[in-house]
Amino acid sequence: MSGQAKIKTLSLFSGAGGLDIGFSQAGYEVVGCVEIEPAYCQTLQANSGKGKLLRHAEVNCVDIKEFDPAPYVGVGIECVIGGPPCQTFSAAGRRSGGVLGTIDARGRLFESYCRILKAIRPKVFVFENVYGLPGANGGQPWREICKAFSSLGYSLRAEVVDSADYGVAQHRERLIIVGYLAGVPDFEFPEPTHGPDSSTGLPLVSVYDAISDLQDDAEPYHEFDGLYGHLLSLVPEGLNYSFFTREMGYPKPFFAWRSKFHDFLYKVDQCAPARTIKAQPGKFTGPFHWKNRHFSVQELKRLQSFPDDYEIVGKYGKAVEQIGNSVPPRLAYVIAQSVREQLLRGRTDLTFPVRPAGFESTFRKRQRERTNHYKDVAKAEVAKRFSNVVSIETALVNRSEEYFVRYRGNFTKHFSSSMEEGDLGDVSYAVKERREGANVHIDVGLASVRAKSVKEISIDISGLSKYLIDVDTLECKARISTLDDLFRVWSIIEAVLIKGSQFYTLIDIYGHYANRGDTVRVITSIKARSKSALMRAIEYFGQSSSAGIFMTQEDVAQELKMDQSEVPDLVAELRSLRWDVRTPKTHPTIRQKAILCTYPFPLLSGKAQLERKVDLS
Known part of the structure; x- marks a missing residue:
């Protein structure tokens, strides 16, 4: 690299500087970083200046949509690097609420990337994102992004790579796009530097x-x-x-x-x-x-x-966040060196040989093997x-018991064999529990108040025997005064199911909403002379067949026989009863006009803060 001018580079969506480190190590001069998060900007500032790795980097702590590239135009920038936030295309995004892709504002940040490319016209850009981007939403966002880059005159090469194949002690799949203007030689991705797909003989780094x-x-x-x-x-x-x-x-x-x-x-x-x-x-x-x-x-x-x-x-949590959101610098270095030697400072004796003709990565196959x-x-x-245990079986017996459960609020409960006088604000329930082999029957009634109107609730759960050793079905009949009581009825059901097992929560038995199959099935019904929209919603979302799937607000309104304009208020009511019903207002990654109810029961853990995410503005 001696005698060659440094490659001036602008970093976008810089984060904590993972890409910037790798490119700097490969001889690039990062002259500017653009990052919106103040905590990340503090890290970039701490590593820029005389004697630091990012010596010449000017840190612009600003929203990319408001960033003015004018000061970086005409100053010899040859390379732009960076990738926008990935939540709208990521697997985690799919699990938490669905892939919005380019529908979401964050999914359109590539437009700001293109605006800056158009102004600066670097010879090369390197764009990274989650491996799931090409397949998200049927490939439509991917085609839109590629078209936007191509319209600016850039040829594109894209690959999904596993960082472990390039010397990182971590399996981390990332999509890398290298774009280059006409007149620049074609680019080929380097072959892995480590592992069975490499020609170096170097093992993966443990x-x-x-x-x-x-x-x-x-x-x-x-x-x-x-x-x-x-x-x-x-x-x-x-x-x-x-x-x-x-x-x-x-x-x-x-x-x-x-x-x-x-x-x-x-x-x-x-x-x-x-x-x-x-x-x-x-x-x-x-x-x-x-x-x-x-x-x-x-x-x-x-x-x-x-x-x-x-x-x-930053403190531990913020430091972990910055590290976890970063591109591994070692992977960035290999890409940077390959871009440098192939596209910007041509040489024939490449530091990292390109993939041979017909190369096919095996990291997915190896993932299955792992x-x-x-x-x-x-x-x-x-x-x-458990050398002496083939399986644990519990003798199925017929038995019955009666007890009382007193609640202070939702999360503090006390079991007793007889009715006890509680403090003001306590609510008590009389429970009759009967077991007939693998079938459990529960009868729950109010013991501490005399209700003017009583609602009868039936909850039927089946398919439990796959996970619980001695229970296959549970049938609960409950008489409640208000729908607030339903939370505590489910809390009693949870206590009955985990009793005698090693499970800790109902969700541990049911399975995570994004991953589960239909092993455990739930049916909820309410008996009442007339049913409010809220009661109809609890019946509807209280079916496992209606939970864990995305629906349009129009479909929900039709199912519940209500006007679509009333749906947002209904969602707020359900969430106040601790039903985890999600919309774009509560979870930004939910598709517009979509609804997801995660479970056919309320969230029973006090750590689940539903109120924190509600936005009715």
Whole structure:
């Protein structure tokens, strides 16, 4: 690179600087960064200036739609890099509310990208995004984005790559688009630098390879706290919560199959690359260290291939977010070097050879092989831990009991064998529970108030035997005063189902709404002389066949025999009763005029903050 002018580069959607690091390491001069998030801009500022990696970078903390590229026009910028936020095309977006693609404002940020390309006219641009972009919404957003770039005179090369194949200690699939103007030589993607698809003979970089010098051999194994914390120490390396499912052979399951996302209780295999690091993990979301703890920021930087001396500004959660949202700098370096040598500073002896004719990546095939491998690991571990147990069976008996449940609010309850006087504000229910083999019958009635009008509710659940050892069906008959009581009826049902099992919540049994099949089925009916729209909605969404699917507001209005203009207010009422009904107002990734009710029952955990997302403006 000596004797050659630096390649002036403008970075868009810079984040914490993952792309910028890789391009700077490859000899590019990042002269400007554009990023909207102040916390990320602080990280970019901390790493720019004299003696820093981003020495010449001017940090523009501004919305890309308001960014004026004029100061960067005519100053010799040859390359533009960056990729807009990916939530509208991502798998996580699909699971939380659906893929909006270019319908959502965030999905149209490529237009700002094109506006800046048109003004600056760099020879080359590098655009990265989630691997699911080409297939999102039938490919329509992908075609629109490609057409927009092509209309500016750029030829395009695009590939989905796995970062692990390029020396990163983490499997992370990203879509990379390289665009170049006419007159610039054609571009070919470099072949993998590591793993079975490479010609180097270098193995994939494992977690331990990346962080071994940061480890203390004397560090004890940790005990993790919280509802599921004690299970972490039982998870074999490379596995997650699914280790505790019947499908993996666990004799007495803690979870239904696909009841959680794959990162839940995920513990890395230290001898292999980690799964993708998430930007906003929950308490029980991995990757976890093999000694049963979260990774440190320094360790996560290594797994994402950040330089040790690159400063991530912010407390732990914000640092993890920035790392998890970044492009791995090592992958960025390989792409940057290939762009440099093929398109901008031509040379024949390439640092990274291009993919040979007929090259076909095997990372998806290897992904399936890893899945099968860890299934074998799980089965072997179960066989070792339960060597004398083929399956656990409970003798099915006929029995009955009566008890009372007193509630203070929704989340504090007390069971007793006799009616107890409670404080003002307490509500008590009389419960008769009868078991006939694998069938459970529950009768719930109000014990603490004398209602003027009583509503009768029936809830029928079937298909439980796949996960619960001694229960297949549950039939609940409840008499309630108001629909507020329905939440507590479901809370009683949950308590009955998890009693005697190793499950912790109803959702653990039912399965996550985005992943479940139709194993557990729910039917809800309300007996009343006349039914309000709210009652009809609870009946409708209280069917498992109506939950977990997207519907138009028009369809919902038709099903519930109401005017479409009344639907938003109905949604607010349902959410006030803790039914997780989602619309574009509550979840921005929901498609316009769509509705999703995630479960056929209310959210029973006090940690589920439905009110926080409601926006009726």
